[in-house]
Amino acid sequence: xxxxxxxxxxxxxxxxxxxxxxxxxxxxxxxxxxxxxxxxxxxxxxxxxxxxxxxxxxxxxxxxxxxxxxxxxxxxxxxxxxxxxxxxxxxxxxxxxxxxxxxxxxxxxxxxxxxxxxxxxxxxxxxxxxxxxxxxxxxxxxxxxxxxxxxxxxxxxxxxxxxxxxxxxxxxxxxxxxxxxxxxxxxxxxxxxxxxxxxxxxxxxxxxxxxxxxxxxxxxxxxxxxxxxxxxxxxxxxxxxxxxxxxxxxxxxxxxxxxxxxxxxxxxxxxxxxxxxxxxxxxxxxxxxxxxxxxxxxxxxxxxxxxxxxxxxxxxxxxxxxxxxxxxxxxxxxxxxxxxxxxxxxxxxxxxxxxxxxxxxxxxxxxxxxxxxxxxxxxxxxxxxxxxxxxxxxxxxxxxxxxxxxxxxxxxxx
Ligand code: LLP
Numbered sequence: 001x002x003x004x005x006x007x008x009x010x011x012x013x014x015x016x017x018x019x020x021x022x023x024x025x026x027x028x029x030x031x032x033x034x035x036x037x038x039x040x041x042x043x044x045x046x047x048x049x050x051x052x053x054x055x056x057x058x059x060x061x062x063x064x065x066x067x068x069x070x071x072x073x074x075x076x077x078x079x080x081x082x083x084x085x086x087x088x089x090x091x092x093x094x095x096x097x098x099x100x101x102x103x104x105x106x107x108x109x110x111x112x113x114x115x116x117x118x119x120x121x122x123x124x125x126x127x128x129x130x131x132x133x134x135x136x137x138x139x140x141x142x143x144x145x146x147x148x149x150x151x152x153x154x155x156x157x158x159x160x161x162x163x164x165x166x167x168x169x170x171x172x173x174x175x176x177x178x179x180x181x182x183x184x185x186x187x188x189x190x191x192x193x194x195x196x197x198x199x200x201x202x203x204x205x206x207x208x209x210x211x212x213x214x215x216x217x218x219x220x221x222x223x224x225x226x227x228x229x230x231x232x233x234x235x236x237x238x239x240x241x242x243x244x245x246x247x248x249x250x251x252x253x254x255x256x257x258x259x260x261x262x263x264x265x266x267x268x269x270x271x272x273x274x275x276x277x278x279x280x281x282x283x284x285x286x287x288x289x290x291x292x293x294x295x296x297x298x299x300x301x302x303x304x305x306x307x308x309x310x311x312x313x314x315x316x317x318x319x320x321x322x323x324x325x326x327x328x329x330x331x332x333x334x335x336x337x338x339x340x341x342x343x344x345x346x347x348x349x350x351x352x353x354x355x356x357x358x359x360x361x362x363x364x365x366x367x368x369x370x371x372x373x374x375x376x377x378x379x380x381x382x383x384x385x386x387x388x389x390x391x392x393x394x395x396x397x398x399x400x401x402x403x404x405x406x407x408x409x410x411x412x413x414x
Contacts, residue, residue, distance in 0.1 A: 014034070015391075027305055028304075029389055031396075038074060052271070058239045062276075062284065081103035083113050101121070112136055120145060122145070127173065147197055149172040150218055152172075159204065162202055182228070198236035200237075205240045206250045211259065236274065276372075281368050288306035301338075311349065337353070341383075385403045
């Protein structure tokens with residue numbers, strides 16, 4: 001459910017015409033709906049209201065501090081994967097006690113930053129990392145809370161690039177080894193405190209069973225650890241719940257909630273979730289202007305002012321994003337590729353898509369662009385990164401200025 005709709009023939013973000021925003025801030029532009037963001041958070045939170053839980057929104061999905069602040073105000077914690085994300089989260093007002101830190105390659109300075117901040121826990125992904133955290137905590141005379149991210153060898157049944165729970169993936173520590181590491185830490189790594197067990201098997205999951213399969217395995221680990229006198233207070237299930245981009249039958253958070261609660265009944269832990277996409281994906285659109293149209297003998301092309309540097313998902317994963325006319329003024333359809341100005345054939349938003357017959361100057365809304373859209377954008381082809389706008393009711397506000405040419409060479413020297 002989101003708040004992007006047509007009123008008569010014009011496309012609106014909540015109470016504001018997308019055309020009006022685009023005129024004022026230019027294109028391409030990202031537009032987020034505040035009401036959609038808060039609704040998504042509330043739906044997720046509601047799904048777990050009967051059990052102790054903590055939502056740690058996954059910053060990487062959309063890291064604008066206005067977006068982070070929206071969730072933080074609703075009570076959210078954050079899941080971070082870098083010092084940069086920690087910095088953002090703190091700027092946005094995050095409570096350190098609600099921060100979990102994931103990622104396979106945490107640098108020493110990042111670990112130190114997180115320890116000084118006093119985060120809830122590190123989700124540790126290798127034995128060497130565990131020792132490094134212990135060493136740094138000792139140097140700082142601090143105790144570091146940790147969970148081991150377990151690799152449960154479960155197939156998330158999603159795109160291979162965003163599947164993370166199989167032994168061949170770089171993520172986490174395999175079950176048997178993870179248990180040994182908890183025991184080793186208990187006996188030898190005195191600056192560490194085991195607080196939880198963590199597991200994140202992938203992103204854009206549209207089935208519940210991989211989650212419950214992974215939960216079964218993590219539950220066994222918790223039981224084994226407890227039998228060894230290692231108390232586990234948190235079970236971090238990661239993120240990964242999918243959304244509908246086209247016709248995927250993604251489970252509602254309520255359904256996901258039921259299954260997770262059932263599977264973790266009586267476990268006596270606080271559940272942690274790291275949702276990203278399900279919070280922001282359908283709460284954002286990318287608006288592009290048609291620059292040119294071109295008819296070839298094999299293909300029609302619609303060339304927009306947005307490109308793969310603004311939204312990389314179609315090029316990277318072949319992802320589908322619905323495309324809508326910001327002003328409906330023709331019933332005629334054409335089959336076309338929607339492409340950007342970047343010098344690569346992988347620079348496309350749609351291929352052989354039936355679309356309204358866009359002409360030069362028309363605006364289009366590229367839908368479901370709130371997750372992994374702006375946060376994965378780049379300056380490739382020396383294109384300034386685009387402006388981001390938040391709509392709340394009948395008002396809108398720029399939450400990140402469009403970059404200038406000067407920004408492009410910031411810090412560069414001849
Ligand atoms: N926790 C961890 C440890 C993660 O690695 C991720 C995402 C999440 C939580 C949030 O997952 P979500 O709820 O958003 O599925 N760029 C790709 C997605 C990469 C996901 C990376 N990790 C895309 O555009 O589809």
